[in-house]
Amino acid sequence: MFRLALALLLSLTFATMSPAQEAAPAPDRSATGGAQTLEDIMARQRGEEVDNSFRSNALGDPDSAAGMANQLGTLGGSSDPELWRALRFGEANVTSTSRGPAATTLIQDGGMRWLLFRQGPLATYGSYLLGGTLVLLALFYLIRGRIRIDGEKTGRRIERFKAIERFGHWMLAGSFILLGITGLISLFGRKVLIPAFGHDAFSTVALASKWVHNNVSWAFMIALVMIFVMWVIHNLPDRTDINWLLKGGGIFSKGHPPAKKFNAGQKLIFWSVIVLGTSISVSGLSLLFPFEINMFAATFDKLNSFGISAALGLGELPTTLAPHEEMQLAQLWHAIVSFVLMAIIFAHIYIGSVGMEGAYDAMGSGEVEEQWAREHHSLWVDEVKAKEAAAPESATPAE
């Protein structure tokens, strides 16, 4: 299920990443003896897809090499350009004394596409997404105002989250915020921080950021597992969610749709955190241990065989990727999914703090005003009260 969701998310990303490309008709290359022409170069610069097979297949033919007649033998049937093409298209038979999966890849030209995408659309649309979310939240605050407790407060408090649950939540929240800030420093450092503070200052900040980002990631992953184990049972979809969603959570209407411990909106937040957080963690691990976890070739293979890539108009996705390409895709994926989760978390932080009266207490002290609980989680209050009534002697007062 997770793999399918990942595959879907991946396809969507790549659907938006690849610019509209049209196959250009093969130009007449007789003037260059079959080598690329000015028109090939211009077509590539216009962003058109150029069928490169005339180059990737022109790698020389060792079988037609002239025999080693004297000291000046042949190069084995390949000219220099053919050898370079073989290197560029990953077909050369390279051996190297240094070990490691990437040692024998001498040329990997996808690096430029990755760099341009990272500096361009990723940074631009990522900042639009975060900025746009903040503007929408500010507008929401201006239009709707703070969601108040409608009824009379009772003065009684109900325990909502135990200390271990709050610990897990704050470990997740604290690590996510640190990872978000240090991640943004890495992405925007060159564009924003170096011009503002200079290279020397940025170098110190970048080193510290990288250290924090790499090490705090473990806290995030542990906390992710903790909250999954503790809260998954309360986040399974049920019938009450449909009614809650149809009424838009009662945000703009009078009255509150009934909800259990977590309402449908919170369940969406929970599953976004779990699914996107896991995807960010896996791609992050693949970046933390370079060339050891390669997920993209295998995912592309699945997308091709399920026909998803074809259905999305992406054609056949490449299933043989250079080790560096795996890393480049992992970095882009890691950043794109992080941007999406950051935007979702902005909304969560808003509603859990200034946006709703009484909500913060749930994660602050762990106890909420009973009236708040009745308004937002009426079915959960009924369950708590029923349990208390069933076992009055074991019911402990709130901490």
Ligand code: HEM
């Ligand atoms: C300063 C930042 C944050 C504040 C003030 C905050 C506040 C809260 C509050 C008050 C609740 C309980 C809501 C209830 O009683 O029903 C909650 C739940 C939760 N929080 Fe946070 N939170 C913050 C950051 C985060 C971050 C960064 C994450 C994840 C990356 C996160 C994930 C969750 C999840 C999954 C839940 C349970 C589902 C839900 O209530 O939406 N929180 N948070």
